[in-house]
Amino acid sequence: MKKASRSGDNRGVLMNDVARRANVSPMTVSRALSNPDMVSEKTRAKILEAIEQTGYVPNRLAGSLASNRSNTIGIILPSLKNSLFAETIQAASDVLSKKGYLLLIADSGHLLEEEEKLVEAFLGQRVGGMILHNTLHSERTMAMISNAGIPVVETGDLLAEPMDMSVSYSNFEASKAMTAFLVKKGYKRIGFVAMLTENNNRARLRRDGYLAALDELGIKVDGSLMIEASSSLEAGRDALTRLLQIETKPDAVFFAGDIMAAGAAFECKHRNIKIPEDIAIASFDDLAILQHMTPSITSLQIPRVAIGHEAAEIIISRIEGRETSVVTKDLGFKITQRQST
Amino acid sequence: MKKASRSGDNRGVLMNDVARRANVSPMTVSRALSNPDMVSEKTRAKILEAIEQTGYVPNRLAGSLASNRSNTIGIILPSLKNSLFAETIQAASDVLSKKGYLLLIADSGHLLEEEEKLVEAFLGQRVGGMILHNTLHSERTMAMISNAGIPVVETGDLLAEPMDMSVSYSNFEASKAMTAFLVKKGYKRIGFVAMLTENNNRARLRRDGYLAALDELGIKVDGSLMIEASSSLEAGRDALTRLLQIETKPDAVFFAGDIMAAGAAFECKHRNIKIPEDIAIASFDDLAILQHMTPSITSLQIPRVAIGHEAAEIIISRIEGRETSVVTKDLGFKITQRQST
DNA sequence: AAAGCTTATGATAGCGGTAACATTTTGTCA
DNA sequence: TGACAAAATGTTACCGCTATCATAAGCTTT
Numbered sequence: 001m002k003k004a005s006r007s008g009d010n011r012g013v014l015m016n017d018v019a020r021r022a023n024v025s026p027m028t029v030s031r032a033l034s035n036p037d038m039v040s041e042k043t044r045a046k047i048l049e050a051i052e053q054t055g056y057v058p059n060r061l062a063g064s065l066a067s068n069r070s071n072t073i074g075i076i077l078p079s080l081k082n083s084l085f086a087e088t089i090q091a092a093s094d095v096l097s098k099k100g101y102l103l104l105i106a107d108s109g110h111l112l113e114e115e116e117k118l119v120e121a122f123l124g125q126r127v128g129g130m131i132l133h134n135t136l137h138s139e140r141t142m143a144m145i146s147n148a149g150i151p152v153v154e155t156g157d158l159l160a161e162p163m164d165m166s167v168s169y170s171n172f173e174a175s176k177a178m179t180a181f182l183v184k185k186g187y188k189r190i191g192f193v194a195m196l197t198e199n200n201n202r203a204r205l206r207r208d209g210y211l212a213a214l215d216e217l218g219i220k221v222d223g224s225l226m227i228e229a230s231s232s233l234e235a236g237r238d239a240l241t242r243l244l245q246i247e248t249k250p251d252a253v254f255f256a257g258d259i260m261a262a263g264a265a266f267e268c269k270h271r272n273i274k275i276p277e278d279i280a281i282a283s284f285d286d287l288a289i290l291q292h293m294t295p296s297i298t299s300l301q302i303p304r305v306a307i308g309h310e311a312a313e314i315i316i317s318r319i320e321g322r323e324t325s326v327v328t329k330d331l332g333f334k335i336t337q338r339q340s341t
Numbered sequence: 342m343k344k345a346s347r348s349g350d351n352r353g354v355l356m357n358d359v360a361r362r363a364n365v366s367p368m369t370v371s372r373a374l375s376n377p378d379m380v381s382e383k384t385r386a387k388i389l390e391a392i393e394q395t396g397y398v399p400n401r402l403a404g405s406l407a408s409n410r411s412n413t414i415g416i417i418l419p420s421l422k423n424s425l426f427a428e429t430i431q432a433a434s435d436v437l438s439k440k441g442y443l444l445l446i447a448d449s450g451h452l453l454e455e456e457e458k459l460v461e462a463f464l465g466q467r468v469g470g471m472i473l474h475n476t477l478h479s480e481r482t483m484a485m486i487s488n489a490g491i492p493v494v495e496t497g498d499l500l501a502e503p504m505d506m507s508v509s510y511s512n513f514e515a516s517k518a519m520t521a522f523l524v525k526k527g528y529k530r531i532g533f534v535a536m537l538t539e540n541n542n543r544a545r546l547r548r549d550g551y552l553a554a555l556d557e558l559g560i561k562v563d564g565s566l567m568i569e570a571s572s573s574l575e576a577g578r579d580a581l582t583r584l585l586q587i588e589t590k591p592d593a594v595f596f597a598g599d600i601m602a603a604g605a606a607f608e609c610k611h612r613n614i615k616i617p618e619d620i621a622i623a624s625f626d627d628l629a630i631l632q633h634m635t636p637s638i639t640s641l642q643i644p645r646v647a648i649g650h651e652a653a654e655i656i657i658s659r660i661e662g663r664e665t666s667v668v669t670k671d672l673g674f675k676i677t678q679r680q681s682t
Numbered sequence: 683a684a685a686g687c688t689t690a691t692g693a694t695a696g697c698g699g700t701a702a703c704a705t706t707t708t709g710t711c712a
Numbered sequence: 713t714g715a716c717a718a719a720a721t722g723t724t725a726c727c728g729c730t731a732t733c734a735t736a737a738g739c740t741t742t
Contacts, residue, residue: 012488014728025692030730040690055488060465062728065402065697080431083424090421090448097447102462105446106438107431121443124401147396233633266633289630292574292607355698366722371700381720403698406727
């Protein structure tokens with residue numbers, strides 16, 4: 001269409017154009033935008049009018065470059081497929097956009113090296129801070145982050161020694177608590193369905209919590225009651241099916257991963273197995289469907305929204321210079337007993 | 342901690358440092374990174390080594406500013422709360438990150454003025470392209486976009502006259518098809534639960550599709566069979582309850598919004614209403630749970646993944662200069678008949 | 683009304699890269 | 713082997729904005 005010559009390109013309205021129109025220097029325009037109080041009311045009005053008239057949109061790349069400040073925050077999740085992170089993202093996004101920050105999002109597909117690449121890309125983009133859901137990182141990832149000196153929050157699990165900051169709940173404690181809850185309810189053979197543990201520390205911690213609870217309560221662990229499954233309805237159905245095939249069936253199953261419990265419940269209905277009479281079911285997460293199902297399903301409420309919220313808040317605090325002594329913030333969890341146990 | 346003086350600040354390793362270490366000019370380093378073939382193999386090796394040693398991470402803000410090219414794409418959704426967009430986001434993200442683009446994400450909360458602000462913020466960030474799910478925009482939004490001259494894809498509905506490009510399916514046709522399907526199945530009084538139509542063109546189009554089908558098939562519309570509800574399980578249950586209270590009850594209900602049908606199915610189970618004997622249920626979306634429920638629920642399959650995929654592809658094509666003649670791409674839909682009808 | 687402040691605005695020099703053009707090195711062929 | 717094109721590298725200016733310091737304008741104060 002148009003010649004692509006450097007000088008000829010219309011790159012749009014510049015701060016300079018606004019300045020000329022308002023009869024001030026570009027610097028004053030800059031101030032009017034980022035430090036309104038440093039500019040007299042009259043001048044500000046002139047400038048705003050000029051902006052309006054010209055349709056000027058400040059170039060934040062240039063701004064960030066010059067000021068060495070950025071208004072983007074990066075978030076890396078292990079996956080976007082599951083809706084699970086939706087609430088967290090939304091919460092973070094709410095807080096951030098309210099304060100004028102933009103959210104860069106990416107998923108690592110549970111791969112450490114992919115996370116590494118993404119961290120590098122985000123740092124290249126000079127994000128002001130990062131939220132990482134995974135708590136397991138490559139050496140280089142950690143080196144790059146510590147080198148960058150930006151605030152970073154890890155949200156996947158409560159960390160005693162985070163790279164920088166940790167905002168979460170304890171997967172171990174949560175899992176342990178639910179297991180103990182089931183034991184106290186009188187269940188004797190409690191099955192455990194873990195998420196895939198490869199590269200997923202949360203999955204391991206949940207499994208460890210289950211084991212710790214049994215151990216503490218003096219119950220012998222039966223390996224055949226423990227299996228792994230991916231996070232999906234199908235996997236949940238599958239897992240249930242498998243557990244029903246072992247010699248001495250479980251009287252309760254604790255699904256320590258996303259939406260698997262719902263899948264299992266569907267499978268029970270399908271097979272006409274009564275919950276909780278024939279088998280009790282408990283879930284780690286607390287998706288809306290779990291409480292709407294018949295019977296409703298006992299589950300652990302994870303502070304998804306709070307995590308997004310707090311992570312964003314804490315990063316902003318740090319970016320804006322408030323010294324946050326907080327390094328680790330435990331947002332807790334809650335067990336909601338429902339009809340399934 | 343440290344003095345915050347401009348010169349004193351350690352802003353990290355610069356291209357210059359790498360250049361010196363590799364005994365070349367910065368420009369050669371730049372080329373080695375963005376146009377490897379323009380640099381001799383030997384030099385490239387030296388440079389890569391220097392980069393490795395120094396841990397240099399190119400500043401893309403500076404790069405984008407100088408080259409007037411950006412590696413970020415923005416996506417604005419009406420909401421992140423529902424998981425609904427997860428698949429689309431993931432699909433887009435996959436394509437984009439594979440090609441080295443980063444995804445900026447934000448939600449407008451179904452508000453046109455919020456969308457406007459976000460578009461401005463994205464343009465300020467000089468995104469290379471944008472994906473907008475909403476198809477209704479403020480005047481200024483459209484002005485800004487046309488002015489920016491970047492590729493923009495609207496994905497919420499198939500548009501005859503998109504601002505720039507449209508990648509989607511026809512909400513109207515889909516809704517009409519499902520309604521016709523129910524009619525053909527022999528249902529006489531088909532209830533319709535719409536999403537909230539305010540600021541939501543898709544909601545209106547779906548309603549219009551329902552009306553058009555009835556009209557075409559010579560069925561009189563009964564206003565009492567049409568209600569609006571927000572997108573949630575609760576709202577679905579509620580809607581069903583309301584429809585069961587009218588004098589002449591519907592024998593089928595078409596839920597034209599996200600997850601409402603699942604809510605309705607739960608409510609039926611709760612009230613011991615048989616599906617499809619007492620009432621048939623059809624859903625607009627096709628979430629995994631719908632096919633796992635008992636009975637499984639007839640629904641419309643929306644090309645969520647394809648939309649994200651294609652939208653991203655087409656934007657990249659345009660950014661990279663390939664002239665895409667495509668303006669509107671219809672990805673279609675599919676009705677999956679299940680036990681509920 | 684001049685001195686002494688505070689407040690508002692301007693001039694200048696980068697931020698860290700890349701485009702465009704200039705120059706050097708290398709390779710090729712008569 | 714000299715001439716010349718192609719390939720590799722360097723030089724310079726500038727992308728659009730902001731930090732910093734300098735200057736001008738407004739306000740007290742006595």
